[in-house]
């Protein structure tokens with residue numbers, strides 16, 4: 001599990017506990033539906049379209065042939081990215097703190113993975129017992145954590161990653177900052193865990209310091225309707 005100088009373990013556990021409750025219970029049905037082709041409202045349709053575009057981009061940054069490569073899908077949710085990577089031949093470890101979402105992911109995964117393999121797990125993406133990887137992807141699974149936690153998490157994963165890490169963050173745009181502040185006005189019980197906007201330049205600089213020598217070749221934003229997320233790729237020297 002992670003600790004960081006800036007955010008002590010108790011704080012990290014508090015964030016993670018809120019997220020587990022949210023994805024495993026409060027938002028479980030909504031996530032289950034959002035991650036299918038079933039009809040959804042206009043707002044959710046824009047989120048679905050943005051998420052599909054983001055997943056396609058992250059997959060395009062990975063090798064086309066992943067035979068023999070190990071990938072960690074960190075915060076795999078209902079497993080769409082894990083399945084695509086396995087179909088390219090990867091040995092995927094797909095981990096999420098929501099047992100319910102992992103259950104759906106297992107059910108949805110095709111029996112024939114074209115030579116690839118997925119080990120599904122319920123737990124923390126930072127569990128050292130998960131082992132070492134060639135590539136790590138964390139799609140929208142760090143957007144609810146503060147910058148200090150994102151940096152500490154990516155640095156910890158970097159110590160176990162041979163080639164690249166791709167993760168997304170919520171870029172600090174005027175629109176996301178307004179949404180973040182409006183969310184604070186809602187009664188606590190109605191709130192989804194806040195998405196915490198992060199300034200791209202500050203995050204990038206902190207990661208240069210935390211992962212010396214790693215390059216950051218790509219940083220691309222996907223934005224449309226109610227979905228805004230930015231992907232950063234880190235490559236080991």
Ligand SMILES: C[S@@+](CC[C@H](N)C(=O)[O-])C[C@H]1O[C@@H](n2cnc3c(N)ncnc32)[C@H](O)[C@@H]1O
Pocket residue numbers: 016019020023074075076077078079080095096097098101123124125126138139140141142
């Ligand atoms: C917005 S969802 C994205 C799921 C998936 N990556 C996707 O794009 O469909 C964020 C996921 O991250 C998971 N998550 C958050 N913190 C985690 C942690 N510390 N370890 C493992 N999973 C975590 C949540 O349970 C949730 O399923």
